Amino acid sequence: MEESPNGKPGLQAEGRCRRRVAAVSAPALSACRLTLAGVMDAEGRVDESRLRGHIFRNGGVTPSERGLAWRFLFGMYPCSSTALERSFLQEQLLVRYRVMKKKWQQFLPSTVRLQLNGTDAELFAAVRYFDEREAQTLQEAQDQSEEVKDRLAFLELQAQILFERVKFDLEELREAIRIIDKDVPRTNRDLSYYQEEGLGNLLVLRNILITYAAFHPEVGYAQGMNDLCSRFLEVLDCEVDTFWSFSCYMEKFSRDFMADGLHRKIELEAALLKELDPPLYAHLVRDNMERFTFCHRWLLLGFQREFKHSDALRLFEILSCDHLELISQKVDRARYQERLDQKHCTDGSESPQQTFNTDFTFELFICAAVLLDNRESLLHCRDDVQLIQFTSSLQGRLDLNSTLKKAESHFYNYCKRCAWDYMNGHRRANSIKDEDFFYQLRSLFILKR
Incomplete structure (x- = not known):
């Protein structure tokens, strides 16, 4: 299987596109079905130059187009990929992110949960909503067909081999998590995305930022990344897609931090x-x-x-x-x-x-x-x-x-x-x-x- 330097899978993987994906989040699947009028052909390939010109000349895209447009604009989806190819790619990205997140959680098990000081009632509610969502996701995984489970197990083995040699610096990662745990609660909670049950998205944001810092030690975490990543999470409404899109963005702009x-x-x-x-x-x-x-x-x-x-x-x-x-x-x-x-x-x-x-x-x-x-x-x-x-x-x-x-x-x-x-x-x-x-x-x- 072809790999890119950051562990993101290429589209030339052996046996690609043999079947459509059944094991991705609902937002990701719906994004696969959407089209971008005027810039996407019948098979789902995007004319990148036309997409960028469309965004500029029209002062942005419509809210309904934004999630899909950003997946191309920021490089999570190759513009040359078809809709069928992206289905397979989505599954690979899902499994790889899970393996990456699990790796740092096993390395620092005491940091898996946000430490609460007892003074922020909203954060207590956020943890509750987050735990309920995680339990639901776990149940959905258990309800998957045996075919899907076998395919995911194979992809997980590949991901484990890919990230096996990644080593973490204990002190650097602890420091990054300490700053993240200060910044995430300060993320703009006035946004509708973080209202009521949406408060649990604060903990999703935390996981994304820690995973990024753990696997990009040359960048780590800097103040302001929480606000930037929050923007991706709100638009994409998917933990996996947010991580990869944010990572692609940071490949170009990490120096600014x-x-x-x-x-x-x-x-x-x-x-x-x-x-x-x-x-x-x-x-x-x-x-x-x-x-x-x-x-x-x-x-x-x-x-x-x-x-x-x-x-x-x-x-x-x-x-x-x-x-x-x-x-x-x-x-x-x-x-x-x-x-x-x-x-x-x-x-x-x-x-x-x-x-x-x-x-x-x-x-x-x-x-x-x-x-x-x-x-x-x-x-x-x-x-x-x-x-x-x-x-x-x-x-x-x-x-x-x-x-x-x-x-x-x-x-x-x-x-x-x-x-x-x-x-x-x-x-x-x-x-x-x-x-x-x-x-x-x-x-x-x-x-x-």
Whole structure:
């Protein structure tokens, strides 16, 4: 069987797709039956480029589409897979997650249950709901057919072999669990997903985070991961799918939870603001770069607190579709081709260097749009206390559509200026062609909201 480095099964496994899955959770099975209109073919394959463009241009997907779209968007499902192939993949992921969770629970049996201090009545209720759900899941497993049990037993043996050599660092894992047990109860319980019986989802979230930390010691656990993972759990409503989707997301963004990633984000946001508004940049960086630290929380959690919850989910998937980052690559490729053409038409003089900073991702322009929209208030902030008070005042008050339009405008103007700087010096005679180029560039930014 083919394996990927993180233990996620490939789709070329021997005997794949021989039968449909019967041993997965109800949310996962229903997701297998759904389709994404316009981006999925008859056999269930997804056009990834079209999916990302669909998400961006429509300002996100509908709530009914979101669960399935995220499974593709964040890499749990390969876009090239068919619906039948995903059924087999789902079963493998289910068994592997169970084996991984069982392994750390056997390693630290005293940490299997959340330690309660007796002061949080809601957590006591959460444990009760969670235990009831676990008992129901166990009963459903016992009621499965012998064929399904045999197949799951075989997959479990494979998973045990796969993870047999994984070793845990006792102290590191204990410390990760200690922080997780502090953060999970602080997860936003006002969400409907955590109301009444849904409180048990807090314990599901805990299991996912501990399993991730145990099998990704190079990343471990950092504060903020609970809020991020909670977003996946709410949308996917499935412990197994949440773990794998969250893991795929962290493969790309785990650095953001580390010190060097924090400093890099701050430096990039400061550099972009310097491009867009030098006076505001000079004011914020007057003492040191640490005055931009508040932007890192915005970027790390996808502005989770600054927009209302439904809009924060939309923004998260818009940012994750990387549509504008792909546009910037197209712009840069177009400019590169122009340099090649210019080189053939000149005496061989050296072509200009790239001026477009491809590290300026769309999320940075979202952040810049918020800063520029509140420029006067920021200029009146004279110390860190006033800055913190200002940023706190924005929570839940920002308008997503307005912010997106402003961010797109800043992004477009930045792309246009970078392209114009080149063209203005090397293609003055082709003004009509320049206009065509900018028209095509602008058309990539038009949204339907």
